[in-house]
Every structure is written in C-alpha cells, then in structure tokens.
Amino acid sequence: xxxxxxxxxxxxxxxxxxxARACFARHGYEGxxxxxxxxxIGLSRGxxxxxxxxxxSLFLAVxxxxxxxxxxxxxxxxxxxxxxxxxxxxxxxxxxxxxxxxLEVSRRLRTDEEFARAWEDRKHAIAQATRDRLTRQRExxxxxxxxxxxxxxxFLELAYEGLITRLAMxxxxxxxxxxxxxxxxxxxxxx
Amino acid sequence: xxxxxxxxxxxxxxxxxxxARACFARHGYEGxxxxxxxxxIGLSRGxxxxxxxxxxSLFLAVxxxxxxxxxxxxxxxxxxxxxxxxxxxxxxxxxxxxxxxxLEVSRRLRTDEEFARAWEDRKHAIAQATRDRLTRQRExxxxxxxxxxxxxxxFLELAYEGLITRLAMxxxxxxxxxxxxxxxxxxxxxx
Numbered sequence: 001x002x003x004x005x006x007x008x009x010x011x012x013x014x015x016x017x018x019x020a021r022a023c024f025a026r027h028g029y030e031g032x033x034x035x036x037x038x039x040x041i042g043l044s045r046g047x048x049x050x051x052x053x054x055x056x057s058l059f060l061a062v063x064x065x066x067x068x069x070x071x072x073x074x075x076x077x078x079x080x081x082x083x084x085x086x087x088x089x090x091x092x093x094x095x096x097x098x099x100x101x102x103l104e105v106s107r108r109l110r111t112d113e114e115f116a117r118a119w120e121d122r123k124h125a126i127a128q129a130t131r132d133r134l135t136r137q138r139e140x141x142x143x144x145x146x147x148x149x150x151x152x153x154x155f156l157e158l159a160y161e162g163l164i165t166r167l168a169m170x171x172x173x174x175x176x177x178x179x180x181x182x183x184x185x186x187x188x189x190x191x
Numbered sequence: 192x193x194x195x196x197x198x199x200x201x202x203x204x205x206x207x208x209x210x211a212r213a214c215f216a217r218h219g220y221e222g223x224x225x226x227x228x229x230x231x232i233g234l235s236r237g238x239x240x241x242x243x244x245x246x247x248s249l250f251l252a253v254x255x256x257x258x259x260x261x262x263x264x265x266x267x268x269x270x271x272x273x274x275x276x277x278x279x280x281x282x283x284x285x286x287x288x289x290x291x292x293x294l295e296v297s298r299r300l301r302t303d304e305e306f307a308r309a310w311e312d313r314k315h316a317i318a319q320a321t322r323d324r325l326t327r328q329r330e331x332x333x334x335x336x337x338x339x340x341x342x343x344x345x346f347l348e349l350a351y352e353g354l355i356t357r358l359a360m361x362x363x364x365x366x367x368x369x370x371x372x373x374x375x376x377x378x379x380x381x382x
Contacts, residue, residue: 110360151369158370162353169301178342179349186377 013051016041020048021062025097029059029104063101067122074129078137079156080184083163087173087180099167130156134187144189152187159183204242207232211239212253216288220250220295254292258313265320269328270347271375274354278364278371290358321347325378335380343378350374 019041023032052058089095108115134149210232214223243249280286299306325340
C-alpha cells in the first residue's frame with residue numbers, strides 16, 4: 001500500500017467532496033448513484049470509499065462542509081449577506097446544489113432522530129456565529145439598542161428561513177434586494 | 192331520491208368539511224383513509240362522496256376553504272395577526288391541521304403542474320388581500336411611506352414563510368412575540 005502524506009490525503013478528500021457536491025447538486029441525493037459519483041469525481045468507487053465509508057457519509061461530509069462554510073460567512077459578513085448572496089445567485093449551480101443539500105438535511109432532521117441529535121452542533125455553530133456577529137456589531141454602535149441580541153438574531157433567522165423556503169419552491173428572488181434592505185435596517189440603529 | 196334544500200345541502204357540506212379537516216389534521220393526507228373519514232365525519236362513504244367526488248376532492252375543498260379563510264383574516268386583521276395566531280396556538284389541533292394541509296399543498300405545488308396552475312387564484316387572493324390591507328393602512332397614515340406597498344408586502348410574506356417553515360419543523364414558537372413585534376414595526380411609520 002503506497003504511503004500518502006497527510007497533505008495529499010487532505011487535498012484528495014477535498015477533491016472528492018467538490019465532485020460529490022456537484023453530483024448531489026445535479027442529481028439530488030437519490031439520483032447521485034455511485035456510478036455518477038465516480039464519473040463526476042473522476043475516481044473509482046474504491047478510491048472514493050477509501051476516504052468516505054459510503055454514499056451517506058459522503059453526503060454528510062458535504063453537508064457538514066457547507067455548514068462550516070456558512071458559519072464562517074455569517075461570522076465574517078453576517079446572516080443578511082448570506083441572504084443577499086443566495087437571492088442574487090439563486091440560479092447558480094453552487095446555490096442550487098447548496099440548497100439541495102439543505103433540503104435533504106431538513107428532511108432528515110424531521111425523520112431521523114439520531115441525525116437530528118448529531119446535527120445539533122452544526123446548527124448551534126451557525127446560531128452562535130449569528131449572535132457573536134450581532135454582539136460585535138452592537139459594540140461597534142451599528143445596531144439598535146432597545147432589543148436583546150436574541151430577538152434580533154431570531155428576527156434574522158425568521159427571514160432567512162423564509163428565503164430558503166422561497167428558493168426551495170423555485171420562486172424568483174431577483175427582486176428581493178429592497179426587502180433584504182428592510183430586514184437589515186430593522187436590526188440597525190435608526191437615524 | 193329525497194329532495195334536499197340548498198341550505199341543507201350547504202350545511203351538510205360544511206359538516207363533511209369539518210370532519211374531513213379534523214381527520215386530515217390527525218392522520219395526514221395519506222393516513223386519512225376512507226374508513227377513518229367515515230368515522231370522523233359520522234357519515235357513510237356513499238353520503239360523503241355524494242358531495243365530494245373522491246378523497247382528493249375532499250382534501251382540495253378543505254385546502255380551498257382554508258385559503259378563503261386566510262384571505263378573509265388577512266383582509267380584516269393583516270398578515271402579522273395571522274402570524275401571531277399561528278405562533279401563539281402552534282400546538283392546537285386547529286393549527287396543526289391547518290399546517291398539515293398547507294404542507295400537502297406545498298408538496299403538490301412542487302410536484303404537480305396542473306395543481307400549481309389551479310392554485311394560482313388562491314395564492315393570488317391571499318397576496319391581494321395582503322396588499323389591499325397595506326394600502327388601507329397606508330391611507331390611514333399607519334405605515335412608513337418611503338417604500339412601495341409591494342416591498343412591504345414581500346417583507347411580510349418572507350417572515351410569514353419563515354414562520355410556516357419553523358412550525359413545520361416542529362420548532363417552539365412561543366417566544367416569538369417580540370420578533371413579530373419587530374416584523375410589524377418594520378412596516379409601520381416610525382415615531
């Protein structure tokens with residue numbers, strides 16, 4: 001068995017995840033057969049499942065990667081910016097793919113208690129990133145001061161969930177900029 | 192065949208709809224078998240399907256009735272009040288049942304083009320009720336005047352869809368009052 005450096009392993013893992021993400025995006029979870037995963041990733045099933053136990057593990061790795069990236073974006077740019085990116089690029093393959101994995105995660109949260117427990121940490125990381133950023137924004141004097149951070153965070157999350165639902169229904173979100181401006185200004189200091 | 196007055200027919204129809212609504216609420220669309228519909232409604236399948244062609248027609252009649260009622264509530268009390276009622280009574284059988292039929296309608300909108308076309312009028316009636324009420328509120332001087340009614344309406348709809356998603360995920364919505372206050376004040380005249 002050839003020795004592979006940890007760096008190499010990591011880059012191979014990322015390569016597999018990128019291909020798998022594209023394949024799940026294009027065909028959905030059910031439609032992403034092992035054959036299609038092989039074609040999209042450009043590796044044999046042996047090579048793929050050396051790194052990920054099975055298709056389900058591969059899907060979860062994609063979804064976890066998405067969740068980590070989202071927490072990062074929220075921490076840096078805020079939840080409203082995530083919403084703007086989603087609304088502007090709702091027809092891009094990246095967003096379609098991301099949305100597909102979100103919906104599959106939602107489905108599992110409803111139907112699979114074990115998954116729902118395991119996913120708690122991911123949800124918590126994103127929720128915490130939202131609250132941390134709001135706290136920093138308030139310290140910088142950018143936010144309204146008459147409501148607790150928790151209320152502002154839940155308000156943003158409500159709008160975010162509405163947007164995801166709208167995207168999932170295939171609605172046109174191109175004209176949503178003034179609506180997202182309203183969402184943003186509702187948490188900001190006025191005047 | 193006995194003659195039945197139109198009033199009697201109408202009251203019988205409403206009786207069937209009430210029982211069917213409770214049955215769909217309790218068992219879901221799939222689980223509401225004809226047997227269970229008979230038990231809940233208290234009439235034989237012959238009597239039920241004299242008024243409604245089949246189970247699907249019965250479900251659609253319940254969903255249409257819900258849509259008409261929602262348009263009425265929106266016209267009289269506004270979309271924010273609909274949201275407050277949903278959040279406050281999210282565990283009541285009425286709301287659970289209503290939500291169940293909403294989710295079944297959403298599923299069909301995604302998967303059934305013919306249904307989606309037929310449902311356009313219902314969606315339009317609710318959307319129009321929202322805009323008409325906002326227009327009246329603006330005329331009464333209660334709303335902010337710097338944004339078009341369309342933007343205010345879409346903002347409320349985004350929050351509404353977020354709430355429905357949250358309810359569908361079984362989330363606790365008891366603490367949402369201050370968040371819904373934020374939603375309402377975002378469309379109102381400030382100061």
